Amino acid sequence: MPSLHDATGPRVLFGGDYNPEQWPEETWADDVRLMKRAGVTSVTVGVFSWARIEPRPGERDFGWLDRIMDLMHRHGIGVVLATPTASPPAWMGSLHPETLPRAEDGSVVWYGSRQHFCPSSPVYRRYAAAITRDLAARYGDHPALLMWHVNNEYCTFCWCDGTARHFRRWLRDRYTTVDALNEAWGTAFWSQRYDTWEEVIPPRKAQYLRNPACTLDFRRFTSDALLECYTAERDIVTAGARRLPVTTNFMPFWIGQDAWTWAAQEDVVSVDVYPDPADPHAAQYGAMIQDMTRSQARGPWMVMEQAAGAVNFRRVNVPKPRGLGRLWSLQAVARGADAVCHFQWRQSRQGAEKFHSAMLSHAGEHGRTYREITRIGADLARLGPRVAGTTVTSDVALLHDWNSWWADEQEGRPSADVHYPTVVRAWHRALWEAGVTTDFAHPEHDLARYRVVVVPHLYLLGDTAVDNLVAYVHGGGTLVSGFLTGAADEDDRIRPGGMDERLRDLFGIRVVHEWWPLPAGEGLTCDGPRPFRATLWAEELETSTARTVATYRGGELTGMPAVLRNGRAWYVSTLPEPAALRELLARAADEAGVRPVLENPPPGLEAVRRGDLLFLLNHADGPLTVTVPGRHHELLTGGLVDGPVHLERHGVAVLA
Amino acid sequence: MPSLHDATGPRVLFGGDYNPEQWPEETWADDVRLMKRAGVTSVTVGVFSWARIEPRPGERDFGWLDRIMDLMHRHGIGVVLATPTASPPAWMGSLHPETLPRAEDGSVVWYGSRQHFCPSSPVYRRYAAAITRDLAARYGDHPALLMWHVNNEYCTFCWCDGTARHFRRWLRDRYTTVDALNEAWGTAFWSQRYDTWEEVIPPRKAQYLRNPACTLDFRRFTSDALLECYTAERDIVTAGARRLPVTTNFMPFWIGQDAWTWAAQEDVVSVDVYPDPADPHAAQYGAMIQDMTRSQARGPWMVMEQAAGAVNFRRVNVPKPRGLGRLWSLQAVARGADAVCHFQWRQSRQGAEKFHSAMLSHAGEHGRTYREITRIGADLARLGPRVAGTTVTSDVALLHDWNSWWADEQEGRPSADVHYPTVVRAWHRALWEAGVTTDFAHPEHDLARYRVVVVPHLYLLGDTAVDNLVAYVHGGGTLVSGFLTGAADEDDRIRPGGMDERLRDLFGIRVVHEWWPLPAGEGLTCDGPRPFRATLWAEELETSTARTVATYRGGELTGMPAVLRNGRAWYVSTLPEPAALRELLARAADEAGVRPVLENPPPGLEAVRRGDLLFLLNHADGPLTVTVPGRHHELLTGGLVDGPVHLERHGVAVLA
Amino acid sequence: MPSLHDATGPRVLFGGDYNPEQWPEETWADDVRLMKRAGVTSVTVGVFSWARIEPRPGERDFGWLDRIMDLMHRHGIGVVLATPTASPPAWMGSLHPETLPRAEDGSVVWYGSRQHFCPSSPVYRRYAAAITRDLAARYGDHPALLMWHVNNEYCTFCWCDGTARHFRRWLRDRYTTVDALNEAWGTAFWSQRYDTWEEVIPPRKAQYLRNPACTLDFRRFTSDALLECYTAERDIVTAGARRLPVTTNFMPFWIGQDAWTWAAQEDVVSVDVYPDPADPHAAQYGAMIQDMTRSQARGPWMVMEQAAGAVNFRRVNVPKPRGLGRLWSLQAVARGADAVCHFQWRQSRQGAEKFHSAMLSHAGEHGRTYREITRIGADLARLGPRVAGTTVTSDVALLHDWNSWWADEQEGRPSADVHYPTVVRAWHRALWEAGVTTDFAHPEHDLARYRVVVVPHLYLLGDTAVDNLVAYVHGGGTLVSGFLTGAADEDDRIRPGGMDERLRDLFGIRVVHEWWPLPAGEGLTCDGPRPFRATLWAEELETSTARTVATYRGGELTGMPAVLRNGRAWYVSTLPEPAALRELLARAADEAGVRPVLENPPPGLEAVRRGDLLFLLNHADGPLTVTVPGRHHELLTGGLVDGPVHLERHGVAVLA
Helix, strand or coil: CCCHHHHHCCCCEEEEEECHHHCCCCHHHHHHHHHHHHCCCEEEECCCCHHHHCCCCCCCCCHHHHHHHHHHHHCCCEEEEECCCCCCCHHHHHHCHHHCCECCCCCECECCCCCCCCCCCHHHHHHHHHHHHHHHHHHCCCCCEEEEECCCCCCCCCCCHHHHHHHHHHHHHHHCCHHHHHHHHCCCHHHCCCCCHHHCCCCCCECCCCCHHHHHHHHHHHHHHHHHHHHHHHHHHCCCCCCCCEECEECCCCCCCCHHHHHCCCCCCEEECCCCCCCCCHHHHHHHHHHHHHHHHCCCEEEEECCCCCCCCCCECCCCCCCHHHHHHHHHHHCCEEEEEECCCECCCCCCCCCCCCCECCCHHHCHHHHHHHHHHHHHHHHHHHHCCCCCCCCEEEECCHHHHHHHCCCCCCECCCCHHHHHHHHHHHHHHCCCCEEEECCCCCCCCCCEEEECCCCECCHHHHHHHHHHHHCCCEEEECCCCCCECCCCCECHHHCCHHHHHHHCEEEEEEEEECCCCCEEEEECCCCEEEECEEEEEEECCCEEEEEEECHHHCCCEEEEEECCEEEECCEECHHHHHHHHHHHHHHCCCCCCCCCCCCCEEEEEECCEEEEEECCCCCEEEEEEEEEEECCCCCEEEEEEEECCCCEEEEC | CCCHHHHHCCCCEEEEEECHHHCCCCHHHHHHHHHHHHCCCEEEECCCCHHHHCCCCCCCCCHHHHHHHHHHHHCCCEEEEECCCCCCCHHHHHHCHHHCCECCCCCECECCCCCCCCCCCHHHHHHHHHHHHHHHHHHCCCCCEEEEECCCCCCCCCCCHHHHHHHHHHHHHHHCCHHHHHHHHCCCHHHCCCCCHHHCCCCCCECCCCCHHHHHHHHHHHHHHHHHHHHHHHHHHCCCCCCCCEECEECCCCCCCCHHHHHCCCCCCEEECCCCCCCCCHHHHHHHHHHHHHHHHCCCEEEEECCCCCCCCCCECCCCCCCHHHHHHHHHHHCCEEEEEECCCECCCCCCCCCCCCCECCCHHHCHHHHHHHHHHHHHHHHHHHHCCCCCCCCEEEECCHHHHHHHCCCCCCECCCCHHHHHHHHHHHHHHCCCCEEEECCCCCCCCCCEEEECCCCECCHHHHHHHHHHHHCCCEEEECCCCCCECCCCCECHHHCCHHHHHHHCEEEEEEEEECCCCCEEEEECCCCEEEECEEEEEEECCCEEEEEEECHHHCCCEEEEEECCEEEECCEECHHHHHHHHHHHHHHCCCCCCCCCCCCCEEEEEECCEEEEEECCCCCEEEEEEEEEEECCCCCEEEEEEEECCCCEEEEC | CCCHHHHHCCCCEEEEEECHHHCCCCHHHHHHHHHHHHCCCEEEECCCCHHHHCCCCCCCCCHHHHHHHHHHHHCCCEEEEECCCCCCCHHHHHHCHHHCCECCCCCECECCCCCCCCCCCHHHHHHHHHHHHHHHHHHCCCCCEEEEECCCCCCCCCCCHHHHHHHHHHHHHHHCCHHHHHHHHCCCHHHCCCCCHHHCCCCCCECCCCCHHHHHHHHHHHHHHHHHHHHHHHHHHCCCCCCCCEECEECCCCCCCCHHHHHCCCCCCEEECCCCCCCCCHHHHHHHHHHHHHHHHCCCEEEEECCCCCCCCCCECCCCCCCHHHHHHHHHHHCCEEEEEECCCECCCCCCCCCCCCCECCCHHHCHHHHHHHHHHHHHHHHHHHHCCCCCCCCEEEECCHHHHHHHCCCCCCECCCCHHHHHHHHHHHHHHCCCCEEEECCCCCCCCCCEEEECCCCECCHHHHHHHHHHHHCCCEEEECCCCCCECCCCCECHHHCCHHHHHHHCEEEEEEEEECCCCCEEEEECCCCEEEECEEEEEEECCCEEEEEEECHHHCCCEEEEEECCEEEECCEECHHHHHHHHHHHHHHCCCCCCCCCCCCCEEEEEECCEEEEEECCCCCEEEEEEEEEEECCCCCEEEEEEEECCCCEEEEC
């Protein structure tokens, strides 16, 4: 199977989305000149070119794309060629309105933006397959071609009647009989029993709470329906003689796709990374997305999109200060990326994203942004031969599963203040601030190679996952689990006792009496080795064999266990404030023999080891000095380091 | 006519909704065992069983229900049998889409939740009548049967074309001619005149403010349309030889049903009571709902649903701390309940309410919840023979009318910060904190038996109501009225002078110059016997014969009357802060010879007299000591009380 | 062409909307009696009378209106006769559902409110033309008739299929070919290319950001579509022998209509003015609306609606304190109004606006409101002969353009916290507080007569406008421009360099590197002649010939220019806090030889010169004393003023 390495060779790819159809052809030469100067080695072409290539049903206009492919090839720039199926031409919605999605309330989601396709529409799929076939036939052997990029940020939901039919087929595959579906969904509640398959519909607008198992299956179905769109196109572009790697770019930590399943269908895992420069914890957010993507890729991965400056999808969109783009690009490399690309090369003058920054901004080649891009290109060129293909290893895994997230987001849950990604992020942040490099893993993965496994909050855990965790601890692993974990089985059926019995035995818990959500902004004090503030959630637990590590103080739960452990299995029934969670995880890690990359790094410094290189990244507000034992070569400057390393604001050192 | 007493006898019924169709039949024996241990005497069955009983149109499956009825009978547990018409089977929506409601914007409200029926649909009504007839025929004489429970929490609104036709028929009954409707709705404004009945539609999505009289009538209509659904089923279940009491359970203080009208059609008035344990004034909220329901019942009433612990319909759902369920259950008994039931018996493992607590929680029979339930069962068994059928009397009535609430909620009103139930609750709280037991009454009720009548805020008062109030004061009663009262007639037509002339004479007011709403969070100081803060509302009034009790200070209204009285008729043109309103009502009550149940009770203590018993309820955060004159038997412990009574946190004493 | 003066003669018209169809005919005599007592000289009749005049399709009932016209004439009260087309009768929506608008999501906007017509509907237009023709024929020569008032507050948007067809015709007129449209809209982005006209639709509900140029054109189209409705009716009422002035009333500073274009089609420019009495800067808001309307009118203008007291469209609606209605009425006269009218004469007892105040309130002729109205009537009668027809002149113009506002409101912009009217208001306030009278102007107007032109924020500037500004400065004018000005061309295409090159040359800016929006509540300090707080926005600029006036301090922009000037061209790249902006504009004005109306007025005093009169208006919380050089007659009291003028709270003096 091809991999990212086939595309990169001994390089870190550098570049971005290139949309030449937005520009007069005379601009192209200038583009290439400036790309070369900036060290661009790869451009992603064709992402939104459907209407350009197929101006009316069945016609083809490939001339401009031929010229672009040849132009890139002449200048030694590789092309990641996209199927343009994320944004069908207006004629499709106009001619085939049934290809347009319908919202939960039945209203049509029109063309005039993008992603206006129902993933279940056979008409859409037929047109998509046809254009993909023609692209593959025409460019599959083009020497500029590095990789295939299918569609873009798959993210459509649809509740239309065609989707309902597709959903029923998917459910029939899953449950075989309507009776089994009724059993799995618990339709005895509220008289929701389905008598025939034809009665089953997606969870549309309703009077009150909808069936959570139906909603969960609809999320599973939607992820799978989109995945069918992907694999259909992938199978076309890989059918030819020359087998190039294929990817589709994920939105970061997005609820709609089970990226574990998707990644297994990709040769290259790529992601779009958009931390908010105004977020004081943006660096940790970036690290989390990078760790997650690397874990899905099980090796080098690709930043398909990042912004050279500001984005335009937030309420207030702040540009990147000087050096920040470089810092975050090198952070991605440190955490395993072998390709660092941007949306997009030349900033649009028109359209919905003209305020989204680009490598070549409205200010042009004399603008600050282009100058900074050029510096990044040079750095990546320097690092490429040393890092490409190397790996990042970790002793700690953080478990994450879309199924649990989906079930967790249900209507009518104990606390709508609990937001799954926020909890995951809090746990990742604790490890990141403790200087411990973390992988992500699925709860059914083989965990034996990790010393410590943490579960921030997996409300739903199937039997296989439960057995996996139990076996992991019995095999000598350390498990630290957060609140409301293992409460439901894979149909979102609550386990008797409020937590799976095997897990209760593992943690030494007799019974979960009550879940006590804490409203946002309210917390409880906990007494332990050091007092801390419990937030978001608490539980009224009765232990069996567990030892209490910290107890609640104040209110109904006074004196009851907040944190407990049963040997190497820890259970944290709340979300401790950041410093306390960091301390707790650092302690568990330390007991398990896990060491941080650097001992006592100054605040704001991120240290990551990739292959035989040590990356030092300064996220602090000003310059930093770090002491690293031994003598090293610094790869970006080519200098020798012996003793303290000085890092400017947003500065980076790469020590060999 | 049968009454609740026919079902209870010398008992307070105890139990909850029992949904055996959610569980394998082998669980049922365990259910009965644990019910008996907990003192359960009554279960409500069949509320959501439609799809189980009628799996496809016209078929019937009664076997399982036969077995449940017999099982309950064998173990001496009474059954409240529900018609299952609150949640039609999926086949109905699939086969007859016109039975599904449509929202104001025309979108369909689908099945997959509950309450997905248009109350005006003849098809829905036909199916509902048929299943009700078969249930009545099969179980009307069953010895386990205590009572009929029709539907559940009627709460559907619909704006579909079928509803429009039904609305027109209702309007024709009310107004006879279109001209009369035009007159009543004031359609001369904004050219809204209807030329024919066919043009009249419900108040659907519109460009701007909709006609308030139309909106008011649509609320009246919807309450009546739902009531037709109720009475149709009631007439079926009461048609047989054995005439058992009938009820339908109200949602507490809910805007959609005129419960005064509904209660007149019920043998038993029942309500669902869900105070929020996180609300510091939850006990008063519960007392208010109980007082309102008792007043609607004019005698003993029924808690159809309460939660054994947490609910799941709030943003954050907190469980009940130890003892709180018992305290609130006994509070209901103190305020006249002869049945204390829960939703539901066994906590669901699946479905939309699996996080809603139950008598037998996920933690099972060893869980804290079941232990507490068992204690409540024992207490009620002890109290039953002494309280069942006895009454609560009050010297004070609080006037409440749905018509006024409906008119008050209109678009384009002076202040959207005025929320009717909040004002009512503030007034009830003032009386509750003053230790005065309060009835609710309709403004057209005979008020002669009350020493004091309070009107928190009745914007709309029809002529009969106005005359009733005037006659009440002329007959020696004391009336205390809150702001913006009597401003509109029963068609929501503003009375000349800003308040009905008869009321202005009663209060000694010449004219209302201006209404001065105060934004939430802003207030005015008032000078009176003691300065206080005026909130939410103020008025620029000119008095005639009234004496000014307190005046506004600051701003435009400086020196103008805030509180005034004309003999025994008081007018409060603002919402005084809680302590001031309490003091004001206590003073008016005292002048009228009304005494609190206990003199100077400690804060947090609620004292209620029911029949010859005195209930002492501790709502404080810790233990309390109360001194009650005389020697008493304490019924829960069987002890003798002479002097101070010690109450633990959440503790209760019942003195005879 | 007729003008307002034809209607007023040597008077300031005084009156309001009169809706006699809401009242029994016996009330009319009382209305006239009280109008006369209050000095009413003009009533607006028929605004919402369609259903009364045309009770069913094609019928006419004019009798009542004949009687009203004659009654008014008999009592010497002029009539502004409205076409009733803002609120079609119910029969139209019922009989012709295609006349009802559809929202962006496709849902129908029903009748039962007002403005429920699709402006593109031929059926609606046909009915509207017919009734207008009949009104014109019947009353065109009536001696009571002063003026025609077409429709009311045009404000409908529609996304229906009929609108889509109309939109396409409008686009074809603008672009001729689909290719040109594709070019102008930048449809190459996201594959939005249109192949045929039939594919083009309005910007309906979509998955994500919609094409901003499409959205902009749809706003242009909607303004034009409504304008077609207006001109069609105008052409009918002006077709007769007697040519009377025609107007339609604008909503103040409303986004939906390009009032520059509209005003050119009106004989009289009229506006509805509703400052919020609870807004501490309400007086400045009123002044701004008045300045804008006067500038559109290029001479005397008309307050078509104001409230005698409270309105009912805000969350909390506060009445006007004593004297405030008079103060604001005289403020309008000071700023050029020759007609001061109200919505409405007699407060409705029914309907959606019964809580909206009126000249004759619910309290009637003894109410405070009517007394105050009477005083205003007397004052206007006194002033009329001295002010009618006179003008207000200004040395300063503030540039405003709807096209820029429309483009500025786009989805996916740098900061959704930037709200165009707020920025304009901040700049107007700076000038108002500096005591400088300001005109509004369009960026393509001839600006030569102004000493200073300010541009608060015009993101979009077409080539003509840019050239106009450059020529203005080259011709000796002083230009002060706010942030993000001239960034886009008239198709909303970003100009290379982030600002039009001619403007960059004008301001001495080499390049705009980055836009740095500042989140609401966050700001930056700036160092200049005096430190100030920069809010809302900042920019990273590189100057060429400009001199830096103030620099940013703190964060990424430290030391970079915040305010700069290049001779007489100033550029302010942020929104300075109010005092700083006032100081800056005062300085630029002073350098250009502009003087405030009064030197050093006390805070809260507004001084305006109209013709040869000096208006002194006290907006402070208490009384004020002002010193005016020279000896004057005070027109309201008839006294002589020599030295200090004492003004009570809300007091006014008019010095001749």
